[in-house]
Amino acid sequence: MTDGVLPCQSIDALIVEGTILAKGAPITDGQVQPASLDLRLGQRAHRVRASFLAGEGRSVADRLAEFEMHSFAIGNGAVLERGCVYLVPLEEALALPPDLSATCNAKSSTGRLDLLTRVITDDGSEFDRVPPGYRGPLWVEICPRSFSVVIDAGLALCQIRFRRGEARLDDEALASLHEAERLVDRPALIEDGLRFSVDLAREGIVGWRAKPHSGAVDMRRVAAHEAAEFWEPLHARRDHLILDPGAFYILVSREAVHIPPGYAAEMAPYLAMVGEFRVHYAGFFDPGFGHGTPARGVLEVRCHEAPFVLEHGQVVGRLVYERMAERPSRLYGAGLGSNYQGQGLKLSKHFA
Template sequence: MSSHGILSDLQLADLVDQGVVIPQEPLADGQVQPASLDLRLGRTAYRLRASFLPGAGRTIQSRLTSDLVMHTIDLEKGAVLETGCVYLVQLLEGLKLPADMTAAMNPKSSTGRIDVFTRVITDGGEAFDQAPAGYEGPLFAEVSPRTFSILARTGDRLGQVRFRRGGHHPTQEQTVSVDLEGFDNGVVGYRARRHSGLVDLAGIGAHPRERFWEPVTAPDGQLVLDPDEFYILASRESVTIPLNEAAEMAPIAPEIGEFRAHYAGFFDPGFGVSEAGGKGSRAVLEVRGRDVPFILEHGQPIARLVHEPMLEAPAIAYGQVASNYQAQGLKLSKFFR
């Protein structure tokens, strides 16, 4: 067992009894993952005029004034969160971290693949997606659909949290490049269709792919990214996360500037491991063009996969129970059929 690293599923399950995770409702089935805990939307969404960070010494609730909040939305019956808008939702999970534990948050894979921009803020927060050691208080999710409007409800899971003891100690970094040679019938990816229908977060496999996505090809191994268009691509490399490690996708070179990947990227122990049914698993890349058209070439580096140790191996590795993305190649979000 390592003296520092990411908490495993067994350790995560104990955090409620220890008072580290404070849920407003009992944890739901499947909420505990091999190396992360899914975070659930609460009962009310605030439509904001703009994103914000509360800043040192200030609570999120104190910032929710009439100058910032345009209106409130009841999520218990379900509500549409529209593209181009910024919403803030208190999560059903709060935290009371011990002095030697930090927390990091990230969108779930299914969230990133529908181009929903989401990040977590804390009371006193001066950075997104981080809860410092000793933090005690609520968690709020900022949610901003970029391409598809979504139908969301209390309990839906757009993000996840990892808990870490002993600081961040990467063990290795793996460069991830893009595959533009094609999968089925020369298709190398998908581009989101603008002005498509609504994505119901309860509708797993309920949305026809062709209504929301158009396939793209890359003649001569090149793909031109159009400005502000959203693409689903796949890595050239297979990805394997051993049982004693977890990983996270990170930018490879922010200074490139002409595109970015969404990086909805926690990779659980067991992802891509043959014994867990993951032989040949690729990383799916959520890519958005920026200011000018940009040529992406086959094999071009596009992200980094940063590995770090687990405190202990999980009881159940990724893929040993029902999983949407084990052994994936080029794969859209679980909401599409």
């Protein structure tokens, strides 16, 4: 078998053979993306005192008994309050073979709401990492940071990507791929991945800052909320923006990004030494993103302890490219109803 990230047709096969299991309702075709699988929330949420990992030799269920404050059904809709930590079992479980591992990440719409989600496993010592051969349930930790949210059982907030062997491209291979496929529309800055910068010289609005005292975002509803009730539009001053400590921003990359059909990518956090901020919540870029239609990377930015001046063109993150085990039979944006193909600066799909 070929090493690389598994495409949608291989994920379909894993479902059929029982490597990916559904605890309740069967997995639907709509959950399978070109290089990942959407993971659905289960029927009950548990409010916990603090974030935790199961740890070696421990199950999530056992540790939950130590930290749970209360639990409640979410099947008819429920509010998760800003600043609280919740744990929800996922409807999917795994029985991975020894040569298959997985990573998880928030979906784009989840990250753009400043909704921190991290998948944990039994015996786990890392968030969002599933080791080769793992057999057991999956849980997702949810922490709303900027807005309270309304969720429902069956809603997908995160996704999982499967890989066999070594898939990541080194810088030499990445440079060759850029020569052949043109991965960005500007000179490529390649060092431990493809670096990208922030655009603060746009006409009009250059970004959005989350308002601190908004209502709840109903994640079951698309294009149903007025942006002005939740977001403050931003205009750069002299091509820079001063980030406020604790504030959350939606910005956009200066580069248009291209993920060729035979590859996938993940947005990785940039070095902390470049500034007092973090870029990246939702990190998966599917094969076909920006393919034939220029699309920019939306940046989810949170400032840390001190105010920080972010300059136009400043490098803020990097894309790590990986080989697909084979070309996906379906590509991002190709008849899949993808919400962000051809995007520029764009809020999550929940806003009109």
